[in-house]
Each structure stands twice: as structure tokens, then as C-alpha cells.
Amino acid sequence: MKNKNLSVEEILSRLNIPALNEMQIASVEANRKDADVIILSATGSGKTLAFLLPIIELLNPNNKNTQALIIVPSRELAIQIEQVTRQMGTGFKITTCYGGHKRETEENNLVQPPAIIVGTPGRICDHIRRGNITLDAIEILVLDEFDKTLELGFLEEVSFIMGSLKNLKKRILTSATETVEIPSFIGLSNPTRLNYLSQGDEEKGLSIESVISPEKDKNETLFKLICYLGNRSAIVFCNHRESVERTSHFLSKSGIVNEFYHGAMEQQQRDSALCKFRNGSVNVLVTTDLASRGLDIPNIRYIIHYHLPHTEEIFIHRNGRTARMDASGTAVLILSEDEKLPAYINAGIEQIHLPPTVILPEKPKWSTLFIAAGKKNKVNKVDIVGFLSNKGELKKEDIGLIEVKDFFSFVAIRKSKVGHVLQLIKTEKIKNKNVKIEIAK
Structure with missing residues (x-):
């Protein structure tokens, strides 16, 4: 070389x-x-x-x-x-x-x-x-x-x-x-x-299931499905930005911690949403097909098609977010009673029957802090770990995934420690500079 x-x-x-x-x-x-x-x-x-x-x-x-x-x-x-x-x-x-x-x-x-x-x-x-x-x-x-x-x-x-x-x-x-x-x-x-594509290669390690929504508005069915699936990572795909935000807000009101993600958001908002999903601060991401490509997020267990994809290609790319490499994953289609499966989806897929009552899944144990300094401010991951350990009195196991962008950073910390850490560091400096640190919005 x-x-x-x-x-x-x-x-x-x-x-x-x-x-x-x-x-x-x-x-x-x-x-x-x-x-x-x-x-x-x-x-x-x-x-x-x-x-x-x-x-x-x-x-x-x-x-x-x-x-x-x-x-x-x-x-x-x-x-x-x-x-x-x-x-x-x-x-x-x-x-x-x-x-x-x-x-x-x-x-x-x-x-x-x-x-x-x-x-x-x-x-x-x-x-x-x-x-x-x-x-x-x-x-x-x-x-x-x-x-x-x-x-x-x-x-x-x-x-x-x-x-x-x-x-x-x-x-x-x-x-x-x-x-x-x-x-x-x-x-x-x-x-x-x-x-290296073979027939059905895109669905290797992937199982496809469906669930029927008795109402045309699928939000209640989605809520019950997420509760039924438990505390596992899931991406919910909607066909429109308005649906993404409406669905995300409904889940939040219902007690499901989630983030939404689409192309009309500011870059910092998008980075924040993805970071929270990657680091386990939220287990559910509601999104448009913007997230069907290019996102390298490991260990996504479920893909939920809130809306049916318009084409087979979109279906393949959505499902490609799970069952990556040798992992397994499940894609779930939420169908209203009058919706028909597209021809490219096998009509014999297994159907999920949701129980009449469900229990809210356990909330994530991590929270994400926003730090208003990044690479261009000469701040790196080592600086952040040192700061949170020394000034915030956090142990190594209390600090999760850290992502450093150009002008800001995100760091996952154990949720039970957030209040205490923010109190300890509110007057402290990172590399001799006052830097705004708060819970990521």
C-alpha cells in the first residue's frame, strides 16, 4: 500500500x-x-x-x-x-x-x-x-x-x-x-x-409479520404493538412528515419514549434524534423513508411499516435497517381492515394478534446531554469523559455513547445520575471555557 x-x-x-x-x-x-x-x-x-x-x-x-x-x-x-x-x-x-x-x-x-x-x-x-x-x-x-x-x-x-x-x-x-x-x-x-444479490437476499435473517388495525387511524394499534413487542429498538416508517410528527406526539402522550426524524428538521435536531436512538435514550424512532438508507445503527430489532411502502424497492430498503450482517430482525406491517398486501409481499405472512390489554414497556435507562462544544472547539471524547468523571463524579459505567460533531456533542449518561451531574457541573468549565450543557432537546 x-x-x-x-x-x-x-x-x-x-x-x-x-x-x-x-x-x-x-x-x-x-x-x-x-x-x-x-x-x-x-x-x-x-x-x-x-x-x-x-x-x-x-x-x-x-x-x-x-x-x-x-x-x-x-x-x-x-x-x-x-x-x-x-x-x-x-x-x-x-x-x-x-x-x-x-x-x-x-x-x-x-x-x-x-x-x-x-x-x-x-x-x-x-x-x-x-x-x-x-x-x-x-x-x-x-x-x-x-x-x-x-x-x-x-x-x-x-x-x-x-x-x-x-x-x-x-x-x-x-x-x-x-x-x-x-x-x-x-x-x-x-x-x-x-x-452478490440473490433472490430474497435482502430478507436474509428477516421475518415479516402483520397486525390488523380495527381503526383507519393506526395510532392505537401502533401503541399496543410497541407495548407488546416490549423494550426493544424499533423504527416506525410513515409516508409523510406530518404523519411522523402526529404519530410521535401520540406515542409520547401515551407514555412511549420516542424521537421523530425527517428531512424538514434542522441538522442539530436530526443529529440529536439519531444520537438518542443510537445510544439507547429512546428505543423508538418514528421517521420517513429518509431513514431507510445510510443509517448505520446496530441492533435494530423491529421495522414497523405504519404506512405501506409505495414500492418494493422502498420496502427492501426499510427492512434493510434490521437483520444486518448475521443478526435477525422482524418487519411488521400495520394494515387497516380494508388494506391489501402489495403483490411483492407474500400473502402468507404470520399475523400478530394483540392482547386486549397491554403494559407500558420499561423506560430507557439512559439520557442524553447536549454539550455546546465540538471538534472545532478542540473538544474530543477523552475531554468529555474526563470532565464528567472528575467534575460530574460519574463512574465509567455511568457514561454511554459519546458523539462529537463540529460545534456540539452528545453524551449518554445513566438517567438516574442526570440531576446530580447537572448540579455539579453547572459552574464548571471544559478546557477552561464556559460551555452550555443541558438535557438534549
């Missing part, structure tokens, strides 16, 4: 991954031999690493310009790829660019060109037009989840990006479905196609 001889084994060790899977090995080998590679593999099968390893092998540490561009359909996927790249510890700089992120921050990050840029089509176009990205040295392009990226609405932007990249030598495309024709402007030349 050209990255200071960092071996694949060393990278895997840093990622706590014992070995590459068959698809990842095939990708590394294919990308060594061929200029253009298409990777088709189920959601959760490790496609991110399948393209990052070949990129890292090809990067030249002596080249101080941007060498690789990764285009993704969502900001969450961009953040996930950035996190994995940093965990790999290769020493190559990576920068994310996406809507909802401060453009000034991104512009500052681009002054010294990163080796890798990952971003959404609209924001990448914006930076190209403003002259913020040095294009001449970009030889590697990745279209991650290209089926989504190439959907109507992104086509024009992706076409503009492709027209701006004059020195491309390699294209890597990934997808969990085979549903989209790749337009000619992508410029593929005799691509090697690695197809």
Missing part, C-alpha cells in the same frame, strides 16, 4: 472487524485490476469498506490535492463514511460536504485540499461552482447507493459533477438493488460487475 504501509489487517483491527467478507475481498481484487467496478450487495453487507480499502490503496500520500470524490444520497451516509475512514487511521484527510452543514466550515476544511471528499450532489456542485474544490487531481469517483443518487432530482447535479471531472481513471458504483439504469454520462467503460 502507498499509505505508509498500513496493512489491511491493521485497518481491520482498528475497525474491530475480524476479516473481510467474500464481497469485500472480491472488490479489493477487482479494483486492483479494473478501472470501473459495480458492486451490488445487500444492505448491511459492508459496501463502505469494500470501496474505501481500494481507494486507500490508490491514494498517493505525496499528492497534496484531492484525489477521490465520494457522492452519496444523504448527509447521514456522508457522516458514516467519514467516521469509518477516520477509524481506519490511514492519515489521509477526509472532509464531508452536505446541505445543513455550515458552508463556511466546509470552505475552511477545503482550503487545504483533503485527499477524499464525501458529500451530497447539491453541495458538491455548489463547491465546484464556487471554485472551492481542486478538481484536476481527482482520479477516483465513488457513487455510493447510486440507485438513489441517480433518481430524478439528482440526475442534473451528478451530470454536472461528471462533466467537471476531466481526469477520472476509476469509477466505483455501489447499490443494494438492481433497479436503476446507469446513464451514459457516468462514463463507465467495460465495468466489472460484482453481483
Whole structure:
């Protein structure tokens, strides 16, 4: 490798991954031999690493310009790829660019060109037009989840990006479905196609069940279903933002701790909702199909389809949030009495019969603190752990998942300790600075 001889084994060790899977090995080998590679593999099968390893092998540490561009359909996927790249510890700089992120921050990050840029089509176009990205040295392009990226609405932007990249030598495309024709402007030349999708592969380890709602308004049935399923992590998919908020508020009033998540929320709100779901402060996330892709949240046990998905592809991607890798999961469809199953769903699926009375599940034992300081304030996870241990008198087991963003951070702490901790730290400073710390909204 050209990255200071960092071996694949060393990278895997840093990622706590014992070995590459068959698809990842095939990708590394294919990308060594061929200029253009298409990777088709189920959601959760490790496609991110399948393209990052070949990129890292090809990067030249002596080249101080941007060498690789990764285009993704969502900001969450961009953040996930950035996190994995940093965990790999290769020493190559990576920068994310996406809507909802401060453009000034991104512009500052681009002054010294990163080796890798990952971003959404609209924001990448914006930076190209403003002259913020040095294009001449970009030889590697990745279209991650290209089926989504190439959907109507992104086509024009992706076409503009492709027209701006004059020195491309390699294209890597990934997808969990085979549903989209790749337009000619992508410029593929005799691509090697690695197809690891098999019939029903998206539902491996997944069981599908249904429950009948006696009322057209399914909220009461959803409430009873969540109680019946118990204190397990679940994503509830609705087809509209208004339904997401209405359903979330109904569950909250009924005593179910939950968060909602959709595209009209401010970035900090979205980060907060996802962080609470990831760290166990809430077990239920009510969302639109925005959360059906790009969210790397482990151990999701249930996918609940409050509304039937419009297409089979959406159904596959929603269900792909559970039963990832070797884990099992269950998708539950809530059907009103007059709703018919779409043709692509097996009519013989098992039906859940809810008991007449249910008991509220136990509330989560974690709570999330918002800290108004992050990477750009030179605050990291070690600083936060030290602060909460020394000033907040917390033991190691009382501190959960910590996520540090550019200008703010989230940390899970045991709910029983929250009041005491906030009292102890209210006049204390982090790295000699007064920083607002409160329960995350």
C-alpha cells in the first residue's frame, strides 16, 4: 500500500472487524485490476469498506490535492463514511460536504485540499461552482447507493459533477438493488460487475409479520404493538412528515419514549434524534423513508411499516435497517381492515394478534446531554469523559455513547445520575471555557 504501509489487517483491527467478507475481498481484487467496478450487495453487507480499502490503496500520500470524490444520497451516509475512514487511521484527510452543514466550515476544511471528499450532489456542485474544490487531481469517483443518487432530482447535479471531472481513471458504483439504469454520462467503460444479490437476499435473517388495525387511524394499534413487542429498538416508517410528527406526539402522550426524524428538521435536531436512538435514550424512532438508507445503527430489532411502502424497492430498503450482517430482525406491517398486501409481499405472512390489554414497556435507562462544544472547539471524547468523571463524579459505567460533531456533542449518561451531574457541573468549565450543557432537546 502507498499509505505508509498500513496493512489491511491493521485497518481491520482498528475497525474491530475480524476479516473481510467474500464481497469485500472480491472488490479489493477487482479494483486492483479494473478501472470501473459495480458492486451490488445487500444492505448491511459492508459496501463502505469494500470501496474505501481500494481507494486507500490508490491514494498517493505525496499528492497534496484531492484525489477521490465520494457522492452519496444523504448527509447521514456522508457522516458514516467519514467516521469509518477516520477509524481506519490511514492519515489521509477526509472532509464531508452536505446541505445543513455550515458552508463556511466546509470552505475552511477545503482550503487545504483533503485527499477524499464525501458529500451530497447539491453541495458538491455548489463547491465546484464556487471554485472551492481542486478538481484536476481527482482520479477516483465513488457513487455510493447510486440507485438513489441517480433518481430524478439528482440526475442534473451528478451530470454536472461528471462533466467537471476531466481526469477520472476509476469509477466505483455501489447499490443494494438492481433497479436503476446507469446513464451514459457516468462514463463507465467495460465495468466489472460484482453481483452478490440473490433472490430474497435482502430478507436474509428477516421475518415479516402483520397486525390488523380495527381503526383507519393506526395510532392505537401502533401503541399496543410497541407495548407488546416490549423494550426493544424499533423504527416506525410513515409516508409523510406530518404523519411522523402526529404519530410521535401520540406515542409520547401515551407514555412511549420516542424521537421523530425527517428531512424538514434542522441538522442539530436530526443529529440529536439519531444520537438518542443510537445510544439507547429512546428505543423508538418514528421517521420517513429518509431513514431507510445510510443509517448505520446496530441492533435494530423491529421495522414497523405504519404506512405501506409505495414500492418494493422502498420496502427492501426499510427492512434493510434490521437483520444486518448475521443478526435477525422482524418487519411488521400495520394494515387497516380494508388494506391489501402489495403483490411483492407474500400473502402468507404470520399475523400478530394483540392482547386486549397491554403494559407500558420499561423506560430507557439512559439520557442524553447536549454539550455546546465540538471538534472545532478542540473538544474530543477523552475531554468529555474526563470532565464528567472528575467534575460530574460519574463512574465509567455511568457514561454511554459519546458523539462529537463540529460545534456540539452528545453524551449518554445513566438517567438516574442526570440531576446530580447537572448540579455539579453547572459552574464548571471544559478546557477552561464556559460551555452550555443541558438535557438534549
